[in-house]
Amino acid sequence: EPLPTKRTLLMFLLSTSLSGFFIAMKKLLRIFAPAVFAVTAAAAGASGTASIEIRGHSASVSVAETAEELQHGLMGVQAMPENRGMLFVFPKSGSWCMWMKNTPLPLSVAFFDDNFRLISIASMTPWSTEIHCALNPARYALEMNDGWFRARGISPGDTLSVTRRP
Numbered sequence: 375e376p377l378p379t380k381r382t383l384l385m386f387l388l389s390t391s392l393s394g395f396f397i398a399m400k401k402l403l404r405i406f407a408p409a410v411f412a413v414t415a416a417a418a419g420a421s422g423t424a425s426i427e428i429r430g431h432s433a434s435v436s437v438a439e440t441a442e443e444l445q446h447g448l449m450g451v452q453a454m455p456e457n458r459g460m461l462f463v464f465p466k467s468g469s470w471c472m473w474m475k476n477t478p479l480p481l482s483v484a485f486f487d488d489n490f491r492l493i494s495i496a497s498m499t500p501w502s503t504e505i506h507c508a509l510n511p512a513r514y515a516l517e518m519n520d521g522w523f524r525a526r527g528i529s530p531g532d533t534l535s536v537t538r539r540p
Contacts, residue, residue, distance in 0.1 A: 424461055426516065427535040428492070431526045432457065433518065437538070439463040448517055449476040459518040461536065471507035472515060474498045480520035485512035490534040495523050 421437045438444050438460055448460050464470050472483045478500050485493045485508035496506035497520050508515070516534065523529075 423539045425537045425539065426459075426461065429526060429528050429532050431528070433459055433522075435459045435461040435516065437461050437463060447472075447477070448479075448481065450478075452478055454479060454519055456519060456522070459516055459522070462515040462517070464513055464515070467511040467513045469507060470512050470515060471505045472496075472498065472517070473505055474500055474502045477501065481517045482520045482523050484516045484518075484523055484528070484534075485509070486514040486516065486534050487511065488513045490514065490536065492528065492530050492532045492534065494530060495528070497521070 421439050421443060424435050424437050426433050426435055434457065436459075438447060439462075444462055444464070447462065448454070462470075462472075467488055470485065474481065477498075480500055481498045482495055483498060483506055484495045487493055487510065493512055494509040498504070498506055514534070
């Protein structure tokens with residue numbers, strides 16, 4: 375779907391009443407968020423993308439696996455589409471932890487073991503340096519918009535399926 379022109383966007387916003395302003399902004403976010411997220415993830419240097427599925431729910435994720443990618447994660451990402459996220463592939467199983475330094479959007483993180491079995495889930499506050507660690511040794515972490523796992527009834531013990539894309 376082609377992106378709207380500046381003139382189209384301006385006319386759209388001007389024709390919207392003040393009470394409809396937030397509805398208009400939500401529509402614009404739906405249009406631009408995927409492109410902004412893709413550009414930001416690429417700028418963050420993600421190793422690629424993958425499709426994931428858990429409990430019958432699918433999403434597209436950027437994959438972080440180099441030391442730099444793992445450290446940067448989703449820092450600086452302003453908005454993320456509903457079924458988008460980032461999969462962190464750690465070099466080995468261990469007591470891995472996450473934080474939200476320089477990350478402006480609320481996220482949930484799910485930690486998985488070597489067999490992609492869900493260990494634990496934590497909600498994380500934007501900009502926070504509070505540490506969120508896996509309850510048991512983890513090999514993978516999946517960051518999604520806050521509440522994504524809860525809204526889908528995903529809980530510890532569920533299994534993640536990952537299909538890497540070239």
